[in-house]
Amino acid sequence: MTTNGLQHRQTEIPEEINGLRMTRQRQEVYRFLMGERTHPTANEVFMRIKEALPHVSLATVYNCLEALVQHKIIRQVNFDREPSRYCPNLDEHGHFHDETTGTIHDVKFKPGINLTDILDLPPNTVIKDIEITLRGQLA
Amino acid sequence: MTTNGLQHRQTEIPEEINGLRMTRQRQEVYRFLMGERTHPTANEVFMRIKEALPHVSLATVYNCLEALVQHKIIRQVNFDREPSRYCPNLDEHGHFHDETTGTIHDVKFKPGINLTDILDLPPNTVIKDIEITLRGQLA
């Protein structure tokens, strides 16, 4: 029993995630990202959720993405200075950017590997976030 | 015996590196980066080399940096969407961004570690470039 009947055939999204109230706009952004594994840009999210929310604004998409990132519901991914991309995979992982096709693939670490074990960090370092980016091609 | 006497007391820079003709502007950009380990931005490079070349333009600094990067003489380093920074350290290494002070530290890998060994890459992947970024604080 849902509180409204609008979301049949769509992924149910709770009213709140990690303390963030999931407004209609945030739901659409999040739902789209969950079903999309191509790491879309803010603009791509905007184009797509306009289908469900024709009056949504690009600023709102940026606001939603920022809120989702800050509440650790999605991750922001940057390649050089290209437009930021967004990723619903919260597991620790890197990104491989295939230069031939332009596609982006998540890269997992081999089991048992702890990133901080292999890095020569200064003592007393508190790591909040790690980003690994690879560029190349699938031969 | 140099071809001119202008560079006394400065690091001698060859006329060509990796096939790139080292013009006066490229020399100044490169010389500054070599002596500076703070990973300066294009604008910081610009401000500084103006002392030696008062008529240099910001566009030229960007051109020089791009040429140096493309000829693998320096590396471009990006943190999120902040202005790009430039680094003369060509060894494979990552960057630790200390949020408290805003400073950036090079991070080496522990001896014997090969990055591709610990990543679960798709088969037949040719890696051209790896970037590792850490954010946190020195407690």
Next chain:
DNA sequence: GATAGTAATAAGAATGATTCTAATTTGATG
């Protein structure tokens, strides 16, 4: 060493992703 052709530089305009501003709407609460 003058000349022609190419590369590099300079100055300022243009671009484009992102952020900001101000006004409106929505939602939660009493």
Next chain:
DNA sequence: CATCAAATTAGAATCATTCTTATTACTATC
């Protein structure tokens, strides 16, 4: 339903970077 805070909207502003065009500097050749 009145109130207050939060979210959304539309459009303007920002700012690192790139582009354009004109000028200048090199290089190679005569």
